[in-house]
Amino acid sequence: MTRATNDPKTMTQKNRELLQNHREDFKERNRRSHRLIVKGAIIENMFPETVTMSDDAFRDFLLRGNTLDAMREDEVGEELPW
Secondary structure, eight states: OOHHHHOHHHHHHHHHHHHHHHHHHHHHHHHHHHHHHHHHHHHHHHOGGGGGOOHHHHHHHHHTTOOHHHHHHHHHSSOOOO
16 A cells, blocks of 8 residues: 555545445434334324235235225225215
8 A cells, every 4th residue: 555545644534534424324314214204103193004904905005096995995895985
């Protein structure tokens, strides 16, 4: 290695940049996790039936247009009066 890459100031600066990148990545992961938790809680609050659904059933529910009427029609096999 050359002397420039072993320079303590250069190494310190590289480490600071690396730590800053790690901090930013960590903060972004935390923001994403929080966002997913909040949105999941909203969905469970609006559609309590989703709490007990499997992952595949939940995905199908969302792809169908996520209406309770559609989900209940599937369960009873007929259209609901409302």
